[in-house]
Amino acid sequence: MQEAKGIGRRATLKAAAGIAAAGLAAPAVHAQGPVTLRYVGTAVNQHQGIKDKVKEDLGIVLEYIPVVSDDVVRRAVTQPNSFDILDSEYWMLKKIIPSGNLVGMDAKRIKLVDEITTVFTKGEVAGRPIGGQGTAPWKVMYLPAQNGRSFAPEPTQWLTLIPTTYNADTLGIRPDRIGRPIESWAELLNPEFKGRASILNIPSIGIMDAAMVVEAMGQHTYADKGNMTRAEIDLTMRVLTEAKHAGQFRAFWKDFNESVNLMASGETVIQSMWSPAVTKVRSMGVPCVYQPLKEGYRAWAAGFGLPRTLTGRKLDAAYDFINWFLSGWAGAFLNRQGYYAAVLSTAKANMEPYEWAYWMEGKPAAQDIKAPDGTVMEKAGTVRDGGSFEERMGAVACWNAVMDENDYMVRKWNEFIAA
Amino acid sequence: MSSSLPDTALGALPAVPAAPARRRRASLAPLWQAAPLTLVLLLFFVFPLLATAVVSLWDYTEYSLVPAATPRNYVEMFEGCGNLADGLCTTFRTYISTLRLCGMVWAATLVLGFTASYFLCFHVRTQPVRMALFLLCTAPFLTSNVIRMISWIPLLGREGVVNSALLSLGIVEAPQDWLLFSEFSVVLAFVHLYTLFVVVPVFNSMMRIDRRLLEAARDAGASGWQTLWHVVVPLSKPGIVIGSIFVIVLVMGDFVTVGVMGGQQIASVGKVIQVQMSYLQFPAAAAQAMVLLALVLLIITVMTKLVDIRREL
Numbered sequence: 001m002q003e004a005k006g007i008g009r010r011a012t013l014k015a016a017a018g019i020a021a022a023g024l025a026a027p028a029v030h031a032q033g034p035v036t037l038r039y040v041g042t043a044v045n046q047h048q049g050i051k052d053k054v055k056e057d058l059g060i061v062l063e064y065i066p067v068v069s070d071d072v073v074r075r076a077v078t079q080p081n082s083f084d085i086l087d088s089e090y091w092m093l094k095k096i097i098p099s100g101n102l103v104g105m106d107a108k109r110i111k112l113v114d115e116i117t118t119v120f121t122k123g124e125v126a127g128r129p130i131g132g133q134g135t136a137p138w139k140v141m142y143l144p145a146q147n148g149r150s151f152a153p154e155p156t157q158w159l160t161l162i163p164t165t166y167n168a169d170t171l172g173i174r175p176d177r178i179g180r181p182i183e184s185w186a187e188l189l190n191p192e193f194k195g196r197a198s199i200l201n202i203p204s205i206g207i208m209d210a211a212m213v214v215e216a217m218g219q220h221t222y223a224d225k226g227n228m229t230r231a232e233i234d235l236t237m238r239v240l241t242e243a244k245h246a247g248q249f250r251a252f253w254k255d256f257n258e259s260v261n262l263m264a265s266g267e268t269v270i271q272s273m274w275s276p277a278v279t280k281v282r283s284m285g286v287p288c289v290y291q292p293l294k295e296g297y298r299a300w301a302a303g304f305g306l307p308r309t310l311t312g313r314k315l316d317a318a319y320d321f322i323n324w325f326l327s328g329w330a331g332a333f334l335n336r337q338g339y340y341a342a343v344l345s346t347a348k349a350n351m352e353p354y355e356w357a358y359w360m361e362g363k364p365a366a367q368d369i370k371a372p373d374g375t376v377m378e379k380a381g382t383v384r385d386g387g388s389f390e391e392r393m394g395a396v397a398c399w400n401a402v403m404d405e406n407d408y409m410v411r412k413w414n415e416f417i418a419a
Numbered sequence: 420m421s422s423s424l425p426d427t428a429l430g431a432l433p434a435v436p437a438a439p440a441r442r443r444r445a446s447l448a449p450l451w452q453a454a455p456l457t458l459v460l461l462l463f464f465v466f467p468l469l470a471t472a473v474v475s476l477w478d479y480t481e482y483s484l485v486p487a488a489t490p491r492n493y494v495e496m497f498e499g500c501g502n503l504a505d506g507l508c509t510t511f512r513t514y515i516s517t518l519r520l521c522g523m524v525w526a527a528t529l530v531l532g533f534t535a536s537y538f539l540c541f542h543v544r545t546q547p548v549r550m551a552l553f554l555l556c557t558a559p560f561l562t563s564n565v566i567r568m569i570s571w572i573p574l575l576g577r578e579g580v581v582n583s584a585l586l587s588l589g590i591v592e593a594p595q596d597w598l599l600f601s602e603f604s605v606v607l608a609f610v611h612l613y614t615l616f617v618v619v620p621v622f623n624s625m626m627r628i629d630r631r632l633l634e635a636a637r638d639a640g641a642s643g644w645q646t647l648w649h650v651v652v653p654l655s656k657p658g659i660v661i662g663s664i665f666v667i668v669l670v671m672g673d674f675v676t677v678g679v680m681g682g683q684q685i686a687s688v689g690k691v692i693q694v695q696m697s698y699l700q701f702p703a704a705a706a707q708a709m710v711l712l713a714l715v716l717l718i719i720t721v722m723t724k725l726v727d728i729r730r731e732l
Contacts, residue, residue, distance in 0.1 A: 074697065077482050095482045098482045251600040251683060261569065265572055418686035
């Protein structure tokens with residue numbers, strides 16, 4: 001029913017867009033050759049497959065500029081002219097929006113804006129509210145005006161980012177080395193895994209993983225793990241420092257490949273991890289589980305933002321690209337890698353029913369699950385770690401965040417590294 | 420140098436007041452010749468340095484720099500450093516950690532580099548073999564930094580080659596964790612990388628040693644060690660100092676090798692600066708950089724005071 005409605009709506013909009021395009025935009029575009037959009041973001045979403053498909057469908061050339069997440073913020077704040085599209089995470093907005101370098105995106109130009117999942121618009125999954133500690137996307141979704149530098153508490157016409165992808169993060173474990181069920185974040189600091197644990201060395205995210213552990217151990221209950229007081233930062237860092245002195249951590253990791261290496265080589269058996277990193281370890285033939293934990297997940301979400309300076313053809317192309325991104329092909333592409341698409345109905349239409357059942361409904365795979373390049377990721381019969389979309393996103397406890405006490409936190413983190 | 424040059428040129432002008440135009444142009448020639456380098460240095464060295472110094476005095480927020488003179492960055496850097504009762508402050512601990520790494524790397528590269536140069540200079544007889552072996556010393560630089568460092572993991576890791584060899588030979592009973600993600604592995608990686616920077620200048624100095632001096636030492640009854648210590652080492656000093664400066668400067672500012680090989684668990688000043696930069700705390704990072712710069716300059720000044728490196732250049 002819902003799907004039918006979506007298609008009807010899309011068809012209407014497509015027709016409308018077609019008329020508009022035929023009238024003005026299309027001849028101009030053809031006359032001037034293809035538009036190139038400089039796309040800055042972490043490598044997470046920058047797939048060759050998407051780039052090729054965009055070229056084919058829209059004639060737009062994407063120029064990927066992959067940077068680490070810290071550099072996304074740095075670019076957006078200090079070099080706003082160096083990109084045409086910013087693939088940013090929602091927590092970064094607390095730093096970027098006050099700089100005034102991003103422009104509010106006009107909801108009227110986003111065809112599927114009403115189809116964006118309620119995770120972003122209301123903070124709900126299947127009608128149930130999601131944990132909103134930290135920089136939850138719905139808190140930083142809207143601007144009061146197109147050039148606003150603060151966030152609007154209720155929906156407006158101006159969006160900070162158009163969501164693209166999101167996921168719920170947890171700990172990765174090596175079940176073959178641990179040999180018993182792992183159910184709680186507290187296990188990360190369990191002396192049983194001395195010298196075989198790791199967390200990521202991105203202070204603002206690492207400290208939230210640590211906070212999940214502290215809470216799981218029953219040492220402290222945070223009002224908001226994503227916005228700690230100085231006393232809470234001190235407490236969390238003290239717990240981490242004690243663990244470090246006791247030799248709990250083998251190493252800290254900073255990028256995707258480091259985390260894969262640590263886990264695949266057996267240096268660590270339990271660590272914070274990203275979903276595709278777990279998949280990568282598994283594809284190397286090493287058993288690895290993205291373990292759901294009873295305290296819940298730490299979630300993140302990303303979306304596209306536009307620089308204030310973007311105008312003319314490039315601006316139109318950017319909107320075209322974003323509309324294309326929500327129209328299903330890209331959503332299905334991302335869903336097949338274990339992320340979630342912002343508009344689920346169109347992604348579903350672009351996936352095989354067995355794929356949808358495996359990735360989104362938590363059902364056993366009816367046949368082998370393949371990666372976009374055709375390699376087998378999961379054998380038939382396996383069930384996704386953590387289950388369905390509703391189970392996983394419904395169990396989110398907090399979101400990646402920037403704290404008010406960020407400066408203090410960074411200093412404390414440096415102190416922890418030096419300890 | 421750039422400041423003294425115009426002074427002499429200007430001082431020279433009044434001495435030839437009635438000189439014809441051609442002469443004056445000739446006296447300007449050195450100025451023109453020095454200008455490109457001076458400009459480059461001004462633009463890419465002096466100006467950025469001044470900017471860093473100025474920014475280190477600025478205030479900052481999450482997303483902007485506030486150009487107002489404040490001692491905040493220096494105060495925060497040395498917060499708690501006056502009170503030694505609570506243990507050392509972060510900054511001191513970080514510097515001590517960096518200096519300790521630096522000391523170990525320096526000692527190891529010096530011994531290794533000197534030995535390698537000595538072998539190349541005095542034991543290898545023919546020039547082609549010497550050059551071939553010399554080029555071999557650059558082998559660590561034939562792969563990229565990242566690949567080189569990642570490849571240490573299968574070698575030194577818990578399930579790596581070294582550990583499995585030790586285990587199967589019965590030398591140890593459990594895998595040795597200190598081989599990787601430790602000070603040992605950091606020093607090892609640095610030594611692997613930077614020994615070449617000692618070999619090159621020391622080799623250069625040694626090749627200039629007059630062989631007759633060695634013969635004279637032997638004729639005078641000096642033993643091999645006495646010749647080494649009283650003839651070769653003193654005459655290689657400029658090379659040793661130049662090599663030391665390379666190694667110290669490189670290690671003091673490093674954050675990549677310390678990060679990857681130390682499992683991100685070992686503090687270094689470069690790492691602190693990197694974290695601050697990534698959180699857009701540019702003024703705080705600038706302040707750290709100024710202090711680091713001052714320390715490194717101090718070390719270099721002391722070393723160049725001990726040995727006159729220009730004598731040999």
